[in-house]
Amino acid sequence: MDSPDPSDTIDPQTHTTTIPSSAGIPVGPRRRVRGARLDDRFNVLGAAAAGIAVAVLLFGWFTPLSGGVGWLLVAYLTFIGFYALLVSFASDWQEVKDRVMAVLLASAGVLLFGALVFVVAFTLVRGQEALPHLNFFTQSMELAGPLDGLDVGGIVHAILGTLMQISMALAVTIPLGIMTALFLNEVGGKFARFVRTISDAMTALPSIVAGLFVYSAIIVLITHQRSGFAAAMAITVMMLPIVIRASDIVLRLVAGNLREAAYALGSTRWRTVWHVVLPTARPGLATAVILGTARGIGETSPVLLTSGVTAVVNWNPFEGPMISLPLQVFDFIKSPEPNMIARGFGSAAVLILLVLALFAIARVIGGKGPGQLGRRQQQRVVAASARDLQRITVNGVRRARLHVPPSLPPSDLNAKETSS
Known part of the structure; x- marks a missing residue:
């Protein structure tokens, strides 16, 4: 929630903030769009009970309708x-309107999370007969x-x-995808717009077309046999546009003043990219690689x-x-x-667990977001500050003992201390 302005007046009875306009006329209470009060929770529970009751009456007593999706839809609309x-x-x-929209968004999140949990749980339950066997x-x-x-x-x-x-x-997709995204953001130009258009169009490329392309270009013309390398190239064709698109969006979010500060300090473009842009966008780039991996690891038709x-x-x-696992399934x-x-x-189930493991590894490699330091990074910063404080204290004692002004450089201070 936004912090109130010092000029706002707060009503202690209703806990609402009245914002004065420029003419001194109150505009109205500050809207509270986040969080849930106790009466909001009772409203949700009461509306949910009413929605279920109406659906039960409509489908159970009044009309001979069948349940299922229709029952859930009527109950949800009545609840809203x-x-x-x-x-x-x-x-x-x-x-x-704010509260209804918040309920709709929360319902969408619960629905998507529930679908994910159902898919994972259903797969694990159906595969529980094979998973306990070590030979599997x-x-x-x-x-x-x-x-x-x-x-x-x-x-x-x-x-x-x-x-x-x-x-x-991944050995092909990660460097090629990230370098293409850097070209689109750091170089630009007419050709960059053309490349962005092609990469966006390739995100909708059917997987069977990618498989046919690799089959014709590699198997028919070069190797004359199916192989894991040909399958990897087909997976690369499917992963590359996802990584390019996601990395492009992430690199656009890097603040421009970071680049300007690096240029003002005399850094070149590619040193700025290597030391400023990429470290700042590292968590987002890890997410881009995760999205590409999730797309490629589950492909079946090109494989x-x-x-x-x-x-x-x-x-x-x-x-x-x-x-591969999808083809084996x-x-x-x-x-x-x-x-x-x-x-x-x-x-x-093993494929799902493998994807989750790769996701965890990518998140560890990606690290925290910009400005967020881990425990070891914080310890290194504290240790560096302690070393700087010790160095400044020692130099101050040496200057005081030799009666040297603070403007004297440390190299001249060492020479003067040696000569004395």
Whole structure:
């Protein structure tokens, strides 16, 4: 909440702030758009109970309608209407709109979070039959068939294939994507506008088209066989526009006065980029890499065209088929056998956990935002301040002992102390 101006008057009874205008006429109470009072919580609970009651009456007693999505929609719309009515009893129209909009935004957040939790929980529950088996993480499907139990076979070949493919894709995507974003922001020009247009258009590129492009350009013309390298290049085509676009937005948010201060101190453009722009945008660039990785690690159709399907571990990404986790999930789920379907959901759960692990690693590498120091950084700053204080104190004692003015440089001070 904004801090009140010293000229504002606060009513101790209603705890509202009246803002005087330039003519001395009160404009009205300061709007409170954040936080929730006790009566707001009761309004939410009362409106929720009314919405559920109306939906139950409408679908259970009055009309022979089926439940499901329709029941939830009627209950939610009724909840919004009753909430606006309850808020209007003690507030003006502007605050009613503020509160209703806050409820709508909070509902959207809860819906998205609930969908994410449902997907993760559903995958883990369906894959719980395969996940407890250690062989699921240490063996491949080389000696396991569709009718074998879950104590035989695993997905180590798919895990290694995913890690190798995404590592090769990141090795190409991170430097190329960030350098392209730096070119768009630090250099600019007509060609930069053309590159930005192309990168924006590539974000909507269908994944199957990227797979066909790599299949025609690499497999048909050069290698003549499917491989993990070809799959990595297809994943790179899908990741690159995401990283460029997200990095471009992050670099635009770097304050221009930081660049101007560096230029005023005599720094060159690329030293400013390396020592000022990139460290400031590092957390945002890590987020851009996370978005690109999340897009590439779950691709199936381009990998299906370029990597091939195999049941053994392939340590050479440049020769022979190399399967990945998304493709392995597809291969397991299409089987009618229950054990294969359980392996498919287990593979999907491992893929989710792998993405979360990569996300955590990227956040650690990205560090804190600009101006936010970690515990070790704070300790280094305190230690540097202590060293500076000690140096200043020692120099002050030396100057006082030698009766040297403060304007004398430290080098002349050392010479004078040696001669004396």
